[in-house]
Each structure stands twice: as structure tokens, then as C-alpha cells.
Amino acid sequence: MLTDRAPRKSSLLAGFLESDRDRTLAIPQDDRLQSLAKLLEASLKADAGAGVRQACGEFIHVAADFYKVSAPTIRVLAARPIRSREGGWGYELFGDYDPSAGLIRVWMRTAVRKQVTSFGTFLSTLCHEFCHHLDYHCFEYGDSWHTRGFYERTAALYHHARGTPAKRLFWTKVPGGRWRIDWPRTNRGV
Secondary structure: OEOOOOOOOHHHHHHHHHHHHOOOOOOOOOOHHHHHHHHHHHHHHOOOHHHHHHHHHHHHHHHHHHHOOOOOEEEEEEEOOEEEOOOOOEEEOOEEEEOOOOEEEEEEEOOOOOOEOOHHHHHHHHHHHHHHHHHHHOOOOOOOOOOHHHHHHHHHHHHHHHOOOOOOOOEEEEOOOEEEEOHHHHHHOO
């Protein structure tokens, strides 16, 4: 995961820097999100689209209620679209968030083989897109950037929902004023 570049507009830079510094996210003290994540996992394993949609909707509503924000609309779609660029490279779109519509879209199948997405990847995408919603409606940033703080907040929500211990993320500076997660160091926990 790679962070975005800081915006050039001074009117947006303060929010970007605040997002980068804000590395914590309050998490519910109950297990409702964990229970819904287990329901989501079972629905994915059963390839039950209606069950996945229902579990996602409930997950988003419970999370929105906890953070005291309006619940975004959630759409669970079939196979991920592939975005291609000149030069022959491309990427799959796992999910997105439209702030003007308050809409989260997540895809439950891989782009090429049309296989059901792994539970961890799907839940991570759902948490990621919901955290974009929080950036606008809870933290009231001018935009929702992929900052170190954003990824840390997303990880906190994901690990809580998954019922796994939170990992400390280690960061490496890369050219252009950006950062990437140092996965070997993060996975070793040192």
C-alpha cells in the first residue's frame, strides 16, 4: 500500500496532514461487527450473493451507528472491473466510495477467473471504503486521502471486525514524499 502525495493546495494540505497524523480509531467494545463479519465470511464461502449483501448492509449500519454518521448505501457487485493503462499494465478495482452519492461499491468476484474473493480481502476492502466515508462524515477532512493515518485507521477497524490482534504498521519513505508499508517488517512485528 502506497500513500497519496500531499496536495499542493494549501487549503487541502492541513486536512491531509491531520489525516496522516491521526493514526487511531475508536472501536466498539462489543462484538457486533465481529459477529457480522463471521456471517459475511460464511456467506462468501457459500457463494450466497444475497447473504453477502445483507451482511454488508448490516455491518455498515452497525459501524455507522457506532461512529454516529449516516450509513452509506452499499452495493455488492459481481466480478471486479479491470482498469488498463497504456503500456500494457492494469489493475483490478476491489471497491470504491463516491462521497457525493454516499455510495460504497465492493466486488465479490475476481476479475479474470470470476472466483469468489477471499474473506480477508473482501472485509479489508469493505473497511477501507467505510473509512473513506468516515473521513468525510466523522473527521470532516476536505477529502479522503490514502495517508499513513488512513491506513492505520482502516487496519484498526479490520482487525477489530476480524477478531485478530492489531499489527503495528511499519512505513518506508519512497520518492515523491510518499510512504509504503514495509510488509516484511510489519509481519515480523519489529
